[in-house]
Amino acid sequence: xxxxxxxxxxxxxxxxxxxxxxxxxxxxxxxxxxxxxxxxxxxxxxxxxxxxxxxxxxxxxxxxxxxxxxxxxxxxxxxxxxxxxxxxxxxxxxxxxxxxxxxxxxxxxxxxxxxxxxxxxxxxxxxxxxxxxxxxxxxxxxxxxxxxxxxxxxxxxxxxxxxxxxxxxxxxxxxxxxxxxxxxxxxxxxxxxxxxxxxxxxxxxxxxxxxxxxxxxxxxxxxxxxxxxxxxxxxxxxxxxxxxxxxxxxxxxxxxxxxxxxxxxxxxxxxxxxxxxxxxxxxxxxxxxxxxxxxxxxxxxxxxxxxxxxxxxxxxxxxxxxxxxxxxxxxxxxxxxxxxxxxxxxxxxxxxxxxxxxxxxxxxxxxxxxxxxxxxxxxxxxxxxxxxxxxxxxxxxxxxxxxxxxxxxxxxxxxx
Numbered sequence: 001x002x003x004x005x006x007x008x009x010x011x012x013x014x015x016x017x018x019x020x021x022x023x024x025x026x027x028x029x030x031x032x033x034x035x036x037x038x039x040x041x042x043x044x045x046x047x048x049x050x051x052x053x054x055x056x057x058x059x060x061x062x063x064x065x066x067x068x069x070x071x072x073x074x075x076x077x078x079x080x081x082x083x084x085x086x087x088x089x090x091x092x093x094x095x096x097x098x099x100x101x102x103x104x105x106x107x108x109x110x111x112x113x114x115x116x117x118x119x120x121x122x123x124x125x126x127x128x129x130x131x132x133x134x135x136x137x138x139x140x141x142x143x144x145x146x147x148x149x150x151x152x153x154x155x156x157x158x159x160x161x162x163x164x165x166x167x168x169x170x171x172x173x174x175x176x177x178x179x180x181x182x183x184x185x186x187x188x189x190x191x192x193x194x195x196x197x198x199x200x201x202x203x204x205x206x207x208x209x210x211x212x213x214x215x216x217x218x219x220x221x222x223x224x225x226x227x228x229x230x231x232x233x234x235x236x237x238x239x240x241x242x243x244x245x246x247x248x249x250x251x252x253x254x255x256x257x258x259x260x261x262x263x264x265x266x267x268x269x270x271x272x273x274x275x276x277x278x279x280x281x282x283x284x285x286x287x288x289x290x291x292x293x294x295x296x297x298x299x300x301x302x303x304x305x306x307x308x309x310x311x312x313x314x315x316x317x318x319x320x321x322x323x324x325x326x327x328x329x330x331x332x333x334x335x336x337x338x339x340x341x342x343x344x345x346x347x348x349x350x351x352x353x354x355x356x357x358x359x360x361x362x363x364x365x366x367x368x369x370x371x372x373x374x375x376x377x378x379x380x381x382x383x384x385x386x387x388x389x390x391x392x393x394x395x396x397x398x399x400x401x402x403x404x405x406x407x408x409x410x411x412x413x414x415x416x
Contacts (some may be wrong), residue, residue: 016197035068039384048178052374058169059367065165066360070353072175076135077349079127082271084342086121090304091335097311098328103315111311118304122146122154126182136179140161145179146301152309154301156184167359172320173352177345187214188298190272190330193220197284204231207263209287210328213270221269223273225287229266231256231279240268261325276322300338307331 019189092108096102125146128134133141139161147155160180164172192209206229211217221227226243227361232253240252256264256275263274271287289298310327314320 010157031286040380048373050372056367056374058207059363059370062167062359062363063367065360066356066363068169069165069167069173069356070309071174072129072135073349073353073356074127075127075345076176077353079124079135080342080346080349082119083124084339084346086117086124087335087342088301090117090307091332093117094307094328094335095111097324102320107314108313111308114304114308114311118301122148122301123306125179125379130392133305135176135183138176138178138180146183146222152305154299154305156180156299168362171355171359173355173359175337177348182341182345183301183338184299185211185297186300186303186334186341188222188290188294188296189219189333189337190294190298191290191296193286193288193294194273195286197286200280200283202231202235202276202283203283204281205276205322206285206287207274208330209271209273209332212267212271212272218270220270221287222289224269226286227268229273229275229287231281231283233281235279235281238266255373274326298334300335303338334383 023314032163082374093114097107097110125136126134127136128145134143137143137145138160140158141163143157145156145158148159149155156179158179160178162174162178163176164174167173189210189212190208191211194205194206196206196207224242226247229249230239230240232238235256237253237255239247241247252268254266256279259274263276264279265272265274265382268287273287274287275285307327310324316322
């Protein structure tokens with residue numbers, strides 16, 4: 001076999017280049033700490049690493065979402081705790097205002113504190129998070145949810161949406177609660193209108209109505225819409241009649257027996273009213289389904305407002321005392337309903353925070369597993385790589401020295 005000089009040179013150079021490339025690649029692996037420098041190094045592992053990288057990106061996003069959800073719900077929980085504390089104090093004021101020994105200056109002081117509590121509550125219900133979003137606006141997080149009207153009442157300007165965020169591959173969690181469901185749609189015990197007949201001869205007065213049994217109210221009273229209480233001929237009893245003035249079937253009658261406060265309590269269809277004073281024979285008092293002012297729901301801000309207005313605008317006359325009695329009784333029950341509503345949402349917040357905590361643990365475990373698998377596929381075994389580099393360096397050195405020897409061979413060396 002004949003080997004030309006150019007062939008010998010090319011073979012030697014190619015060997016040096018191949019060995020140099022192997023040494024360079026190993027040095028790059030040691031420098032980067034990665035076994036795979038290009039997809040060609042391990043196509044199967046490269047595809048798997050791409051999938052794991054995408055999964056790592058999703059897990060990182062879920063982690064950010066979990067942090068955002070935790071911050072939002074924790075802030076809402078703190079706000080609701082403050083709201084509950086204010087409502088508890090307002091309830092205490094309502095009970096204190098019922099003290100018969102309280103004079104006008106005492107009521108004025110309580111009304112002033114109620115005004116401050118009302119403003120504080122108004123501010124809390126318009127709370128914003130760190131991003132400037134309103135907590136209780138529903139989907140309309142950029143719009144102030146609660147607005148004070150010129151007449152002093154309050155309106156809700158948000159919607160009934162509830163924003164959610166993804167915290168796992170198939171897991172969503174709500175990060176807010178809308179103010180309508182939480183603070184506006186509060187059960188109102190004063191959901192009926194009451195009035196004394198214009199032609200009544202006696203001094204009888206009917207109190208504000210209170211729904212004490214919602215089930216009976218919904219099934220018995222509400223379908224009728226309106227009933228009247230007609231005092232009997234001897235003024236010692238009464239009869240309940242329908243909206244047309246006809247006796248009910250079966251008849252509903254009773255006697256006027258004074259309670260401890262001197263009034264006469266009358267119950268029908270889950271509604272209780274009190275007749276004060278001395279009704280005369282034939283006097284009529286109506287109870288009807290509430291209009292806008294006495295609807296089925298009453299916002300917590302309006303409950304506080306009406307209580308404050310009553311303390312500010314009633315005097316020590318018998319009528320003023322009865323007006324306070326009625327409004328205080330209604331306010332206490334409505335405040336209880338509002339606090340129960342807040343408590344229910346706080347329970348829901350606790351459940352959601354527990355879900356987030358579990359999701360965080362799952363996310364951390366998945367991230368650890370993902371990182372471990374990625375490391376096993378792409379991280380370099382330094383001991384093996386250093387040994388290989390040493391061997392490849394020796395081979396390169398040998399190739400270089402061999403080339404020097406081979407390149408020095410020539411027939412001209414043997415010519416004399």
